[in-house]
Amino acid sequence: METNKNNFDLTKFFISYQRIVDDTQMLSCTRILALRLQKQQYLTVKDFFIDLSNDDLINLLKVTESLYSGNEQTLGVANIFLITEMLTRAEGLISTDEHQLMSRVKIFCSFLTCESLARRGLVKIFRENLSFGEEMIDSIIIEKLSDIDYDSY
Numbered sequence: 001m002e003t004n005k006n007n008f009d010l011t012k013f014f015i016s017y018q019r020i021v022d023d024t025q026m027l028s029c030t031r032i033l034a035l036r037l038q039k040q041q042y043l044t045v046k047d048f049f050i051d052l053s054n055d056d057l058i059n060l061l062k063v064t065e066s067l068y069s070g071n072e073q074t075l076g077v078a079n080i081f082l083i084t085e086m087l088t089r090a091e092g093l094i095s096t097d098e099h100q101l102m103s104r105v106k107i108f109c110s111f112l113t114c115e116s117l118a119r120r121g122l123v124k125i126f127r128e129n130l131s132f133g134e135e136m137i138d139s140i141i142i143e144k145l146s147d148i149d150y151d152s153y
Helices: 017-022 028-039 045-051 054-069 074-090 098-119
Strands: 123-125 142-144
Touching (some): 028 074, 045 098
16 A cells, blocks of 8 residues: 555555554553454443543553654554544444544544543533534533532633
8 A cells, every 4th residue: 555654545544453452562551442342332521431441541641642742652652543543433433544643543542531530520522423424523522510619620
């Protein structure tokens, strides 16, 4: 397959779910998602977050922090990219180029942050609105809680 270094055609990339499941260096949540997607092709982002353990959420947030601080952990970053693209494809979508994939990675990282805030009781999250599709652009995904003093955080 020929690819231009500056313009990958991601639609031609195949995700080998079995290879991810077998790779013990991948995060457990990445492997579990791949295993799940082997059995069922459709999965919502909502279902992914409902089933995500607190430990896995913390691990993904740490990887996200390293991604944005410039201390990229290659394997950790691979997990973020893989989870993003697996969830995108599980919604029936596909990232068509690097720009779109990077945009979706940023969206996924935002979802992780929102989920973390919700689990700490700081916001209400509307998981049913979490999506990589165009329909989520105008959707509300979190709401401030009126009884929280945000200035104390």
